[in-house]
Amino acid sequence: MLPLFATSFPFSKDESTQWVVLAAGVLATLYVIMRSKSRAKRVDPLARQSGGIGLSQQRQIERDINHLMVEMLDTARQMTAQLDTRAARLEVLMKEADARLAALKAATGSTAAGATFTSSAPPASTPTAAPLPPVPSPPETPPDPRHAEVYLMADQGRSPQEIARKLNRPNGEVELILALRPQ
DSSP: OHHHHHHHTTOOHHHHHHHHHHHHHHHHHHHHHHHHHHHHHHOOHHHHHHHOOOHHHHHHHHHHHHHHHHHHHHHHHHHHHHHHHHHHHHHHHHHHHHHHHHHHHHHHHHHHHHHHHHHSOOOTTSOOOOOOOOOOOOOOOOOOGGGHHHHHHHHTTOOHHHHHHHHTOOHHHHHHHHHTOOO
16 A cells, blocks of 8 residues: 555655654554543543442441441330330329329218218217318319410310421320310
């Protein structure tokens, strides 16, 4: 091919050598440019990050995850224990309230029975006993002022969820306040 090229143009041998050197230079330049582009394509930052994690980094990440899981389990156990304690305390308070209610009913029932007994004619052989003083009814406790907003919104017909959302309180607290509302 080179002889054809050299014979078709009236160049000297030195000029044809210059053309060959020039062509080789152009080809070398194109090769370098193409090679740098192909390397740039291979260097994908996302691919390097995912494949670039070393074994030590991966083990450290696994240790961190295991540590976080242990902390989460401990926190869950603590919360469960607190809930169990509160539930047990609530049970005790409910039993105490039931016992006090039964005692109150027994006290009001015995005074009512005693009042009917004293109102009937006493036996002649026993001296008249002084009537038992009436047991005062427990004073009605006024509604808790902290719960007044909850009661007001409930009287307006709002649901416990709406009230809780509006007042930034837990749903359970609002439901408990409404359930224990004095009648």
